[in-house]
Amino acid sequence: MSIAIVPVVLCGGSGTRLWPLSREKYPKQLLNLINDDSLLQATLRRIQGDGAELQVGAPLVVCNEEYRFVIAEQLRLMNVSGTVLLEPIGRNTAPALTIAALEASQVGQDPILLVMPADHVIVETEIFQEAVKLAAIQAEAGHIVTFGIVPDSPETGYGYIQKGEALAKDNAAHAIAKFVEKPDLQTAVQYIESGQFLWNSGLFMMRASVWLHAMAQCRADILEVAKASWDQKQDDGDFVRVDKVLFAGCPSDSIDYAVMEKVTKAEAALPKGVVVPLAAGWSDVGAWDSYWKVLPQDEGGNASKGDVMLTGCENILALSSSRLVACVGVSNIAVVETPDAVLVIDKNQTQEVKKVVELLKAQGRQEASLHRKVHRPWGWYDSIDMGERFQVKRIVVNPGATLSLQMHHHRAEHWIVVTGTAEVTRGDEVFLVSENQSTYIPLGVTHRLANPGRLPLEMIEVQSGAYLGEDDIVRFNDQYGRS
Known part of the structure; x- marks a missing residue:
């Protein structure tokens, strides 16, 4: 029978421990860390094409407003038609799943929800799909299922799940005996030796109605606010927006704390908590040392991506984004290069990267939140040079895309078209600028840039003026709903 x-x-989170590749406004789930797919795209792809036993519907992606356009573009590139639910403010995973369950059940259906963080790696897709099929049977029976990762080492960075009674003859599913917090090393060793403990993966399955019932029993306050904000939702093009003011009043809690730790107590009013073991090459890619583990390594234990040269090195991670990175005679470090930042860190200290991000934020530096290359709904720009009273940007506008009608108080702009054709609005004028041509936008003049062609428009913009910040924009008309 088809299920x-x-x-x-769940596409929230800033991934600060993977700085400088991951930034607050372009986090790790949007990056191509393993192959040509972003982690978000890989998450969706591993459940596609699963055969006749599972009927997989259009996905629900719950994300922050800040990177909604990038997510919509990544779905489009996959030819995936789904719903993007916007969280106006982060309130952890329990409220996020609650609004997703409300959305999934709005037409009177009660589907089984497969809840997946967008930033995990699972190497063995077929094994994962088999585990999903087993979990779906338990979810169809009204249980709340989580996936427990079969541990291969005594990790202290993960929470653990203790298996209870077996629910199937093949030991494919167990009742959950208890959840335990991240242990010290000695305790973690004992857990591994007992064979009764699994890593807590953050992957779940349950019917939409079962989750909403559990929330009503365990966190009625969250359910009430989440439902009120969802009831006032608005469709905004490719996105569904819950009410911002109401959602801001929602308490913050995780799926584990809100529900999962309570369903282990076997109260009559609550669904049963079930764990399905999973051994499929899982990683949460939570820090540079865990990322190193999932990459191919040479005979010296070195993993690298990009333009990297290594000699006499052991157990290092070296990543290059824009220039040559050469490492000589070093061991057990991570070197991560981006166009605007370089990180060098002991692989045993990778959890401490967040302290660098905190320091950057305290100093008001944009390297904490933005890359030099910034994605926009119409394309992207790269700030390739800057100095006192000037900035140079490389701008790419997607075919058919249009920037907002806008004006700047403090800067003028020179536009030089490299490839394609630009349609320029400047005051009352509308005209075309072709390859190797340029135009000038004086300070204080209303203007707009559009790409009327079928190929990307690439151009160089030279800004000059007393202030060149991105907040010096007065928008009069914007098709993307930005204020």
Whole structure:
């Protein structure tokens, strides 16, 4: 019998421990860390094409407003038609799953939700799909299922789940005996030796109605506010927006704390908590040392990506984004290069990267939140040079895309078209600028840039003026709903 499943992808989180590749406004789930797919795209792809036993529906992606356009573009590139639910403010995973369950059940259906963080790696897709099929049987029976990762080492950075009674003859599913917090090393060794403990993965399955019932029993306050904000939702093009003011009043809690730790107590009013073991090459890619583990390594234990040269090195991670990175005679370090920042860190200290991000934020530096290359709904720009009273940007506008009608108080702009054709609005004028041509936008003049062609428009913009910040924009008309 076919089982209907709706993937729910939780795409929040800033991934600060993978700085400088991951930034607050372009976090790790949007990056191509393993192959040509971003972690978000890989998350969606591993549940596609699953055969006749599972009927996989269009996904629900719950994300922050800040990177909604990038997510919509990544779905488009996959030819995936799904719903993007916007969280106006982060309130952890329990409220995020609650609004997703409300959305999934709005037409009277009660699908099984496969809840997946967008930033995990699972190497063995077929094994994962088999585990999903087993979990779906338990979810269809009204249980709340989580996936427990079969541990291969005594990790102290993960929470653990203790298996209870077996629910199937093949030991494919167990009742959850208890959840335990991150242990010290000695305790973690004992957990591994007992064979009764699994890593807590953050992957779940349950019917939408079962989750909403559990929330009503365990966190009625969250359910009430989440439902009120969802009831006032608005469709905004490719996105669904819950009410910002109401959602801001929602308490913050995780799926584990809000519900999962309570369902282990076997109260009559609550669904049963079940764990399905999973051994499929899982990693949460939570820090540079865990990322190193999932990459191919040479005979010296070195993993690298980009333009990297290594000699006499052991157990290092070296990543290059824009220039040559050469490492000589070093061991057990991570070197991560981006166009605007370089990180060098002991692989045993990778959890401490967040302290650098905190320091950058305290100093008001944009390297904490933005890359030099910034994605926009119409394309992207790269700030390739800057100095006192000037800035040079490389701008790419997607075919058919249009920037907002805008004006700047403190800067003028020179535009030089490299490839394609630009349609320029300057005051009352509208005209075309072709390859190797340029135009000038004086300070204080209303203007707009558009790409009327079928190929990307690439141009160089030279800004000059007393202030060149991105907040010096007065928007009069914007098709993307930005103020």
